[in-house]
Amino acid sequence: xxxxxxxxxxxxxxxxxxxxxxxxxxxxxxxxxxxxxxxxxxxxxxxxxxxxxxxxxxxxxxxxxxxxxxxxxxxxxxxxxxxxxxxxxxxxxxxxxxxxxxxxxxxxxxxxxxxxxxxxxxxxxxxxxxxxxxxxxxxxxxxxxxxxxxxxxxxxxxxxxxxxxxxxxxxxxxxxxxxxxxxxxxxxxxxxxxxxxxxxxxxxxxxxxxxxxxxxxxxxxxxxxxxxxxxxxxxxxxxxxxxxxxxxxxxxxxxxxxxxxxxxxxxxxxxxxxxxxxxxxxxxxxxxxxxxxxxxxxxxxxxxxxxxxxxxxxxxxxxxxxxxxxxxxxxxxxxxxx
Numbered sequence: 001x002x003x004x005x006x007x008x009x010x011x012x013x014x015x016x017x018x019x020x021x022x023x024x025x026x027x028x029x030x031x032x033x034x035x036x037x038x039x040x041x042x043x044x045x046x047x048x049x050x051x052x053x054x055x056x057x058x059x060x061x062x063x064x065x066x067x068x069x070x071x072x073x074x075x076x077x078x079x080x081x082x083x084x085x086x087x088x089x090x091x092x093x094x095x096x097x098x099x100x101x102x103x104x105x106x107x108x109x110x111x112x113x114x115x116x117x118x119x120x121x122x123x124x125x126x127x128x129x130x131x132x133x134x135x136x137x138x139x140x141x142x143x144x145x146x147x148x149x150x151x152x153x154x155x156x157x158x159x160x161x162x163x164x165x166x167x168x169x170x171x172x173x174x175x176x177x178x179x180x181x182x183x184x185x186x187x188x189x190x191x192x193x194x195x196x197x198x199x200x201x202x203x204x205x206x207x208x209x210x211x212x213x214x215x216x217x218x219x220x221x222x223x224x225x226x227x228x229x230x231x232x233x234x235x236x237x238x239x240x241x242x243x244x245x246x247x248x249x250x251x252x253x254x255x256x257x258x259x260x261x262x263x264x265x266x267x268x269x270x271x272x273x274x275x276x277x278x279x280x281x282x283x284x285x286x287x288x289x290x291x292x293x294x295x296x297x298x299x300x301x302x303x304x305x306x307x308x309x310x311x312x313x314x315x316x317x318x319x320x321x322x323x324x325x326x327x328x329x330x331x332x333x334x335x336x337x338x
Contacts, residue, residue, distance in 0.1 A: 002055040008319045013054070013112075021119030023126070023225045024065040029135035030110035030336040031058045031309065032325060033143060034170055035259070038236070040322050041259060049108060055318075056110030057083035058338070060129055060138035064114065073128065081117045081292045082125035082145070083107045089191055098287040099149060110139075111338045112319050125288045130299040136312075136335040137298050140173075140305045143284075143306060144294040147173045147257075149286040151181065154255040156229050158182035161223055163247045165210075165260065166234035167195035169308050169332045172202055174232050174257070176303050177202060179203050187222055189215055192329040202307065216246045234258050241266045250276040257283060309335045 001011050018024045036056060041050060041061050060080035063073050073079055086093050086101035093101050109115045129138045138225040151174065156162060162169050162183045167190035175186055187206045188199040196207040208218045219227060227249035233240050236258030244269060245268060272278050297303040313321045322336045 001052050002039065003052040006040060007268060008040060008055065008322060010316055010318060015114050016116035016119035018067045018116060019119075020068045021070060021122060022067040023063060023073060023079075023117045023122050025059075025081075025115050025117060026064045027059050027061040027110060027112060027115055027338050028078075029139050030054075030056050030338070031136060031139040032321060032334045032336065033058050034168060034236075037322065037325050038259070041326065049106070054109035054112050054115075056105075056112075057108055058136040058139045058142045059110035059115060060117070061139075067119070070122065076136075078129035078138075079126055080129055080141055080295070081107065081121055081127070081284075082288060083142055084285065085118070085121040085124040085288070087120075099283075099285040104136055111315060111336055112304055112337075115314070125291055127292060127295050129295070133299050133301075134306075136309050137305055138295065139335075140308065140333070141291055141295045141298060143170060143199075144173055144298065144303065144305065145175070145286040145290040146170075146283075147177050148290045148293055148297075150255055150257050150283040151175070151177050151231070152280045152290075153281060154253050156181050156230055156312065158185060159184035160229040161165070161185040161187070162230045162232065163187040163189065163219055163228035164232045164234055165240050165244055165247075166187045167192070167199045167207075168234065170257070171232075172199060172308060172332070173247070173303075173305070175199060175204055176236055176305075178230075178232075180297075185222075185230065187219065194330050195276050198307075202242070210243075215243060219247045222313075223249070226250075228254065229253070230320070232257055236260050238266050242268075245269065245272065245278070245280065248278055250278070253279045255281055255283065259284070288310040298308050308333045311335070312337055314338075 028051040086098040087103035090102040188204040191211045231244045231247040232255045233244040
């Protein structure tokens with residue numbers, strides 16, 4: 001249970017009662033997420049999460065109970081579900097912007113022995129887990145789905161040079177994704193040599209330590225003076241949002257992917273936007289279709305997410321897990337095993 005900033009407690013609660021159309025799942029694995037860490041460290045948008053709450057949103061498990069009125073799923077099936085489900089009726093949904101649904105329902109509660117999936121989410125955003133992949137792999141469907149939505153919006157093309165700021169789990173998922181989309185060259189930027197080394201192992205063509213080098217100068221050197229075709233910010237700080245704007249070439253695209261704290265403002269060079277025809281975009285969350293795409297990519301190992309889980313811990317040690325994530329630069333995702 002998360003009660004507030006850095007106030008995370010392990011408690012016994014009642015097993016949720018399943019009503020018509022709902023599904024109770026025994027959680028087999030949950031994975032930690034950068035968003036969870038942000039919520040733990042500084043709070044989050046109130047419309048998305050209200051405290052106190054059972055915490056966590058990346059999970060996979062086994063169906064324990066099925067509510068009346070459902071032919072699927074069946075008890076004992078391996079499943080995972082998205083942490084959101086759009087309404088299909090609001091003005092955003094009618095425009096196909098399901099990730100911006102004005103009546104979105106959200107699901108938190110991955111760090112628990114059981115999680116109850118609402119009826120709308122069962123219909124809209126629950127998938128069976130194919131044989132051959134672990135529960136930890138299936139849990140990473142959610143962040144990969146968000147990445148897929150972002151890189152599709154950024155329109156990464158064959159042969160593009162892509163610069164990614166942040167070699168944490170989200171930045172590395174961007175790396176794996178754009179390489180599969182045919183990016184010609186990938187450049188990872190971070191302050192931590194260990195994470196940059198990890199990025200190299202996952203296929204980064206070049207790395208830049210932003211604490212030791214001038215990032216803008218180094219990117220120009222690596223791109224023949226032009227800059228990246230696509231620059232992706234995967235951290236969520238105003239300084240790196242502004243840095244991303246300086247890394248793209250004329251006519252290029254900047255994807256501001258990392259979520260900043262509410263109220264954050266940045267400075268933009270108008271000359272760059274106007275005379276350089278720079279496209280700047282943000283993307284938020286994802287859609288049910290991208291959840292299905294993400295699980296398929298993981299199941300076929302087209303995108304291999306196994307290296308991202310660097311440690312496994314018990315549910316009783318959840319607070320210790322977040323303290324480790326807050327201080328260690330070597331950990332990426334921790335698998336929480338109830």
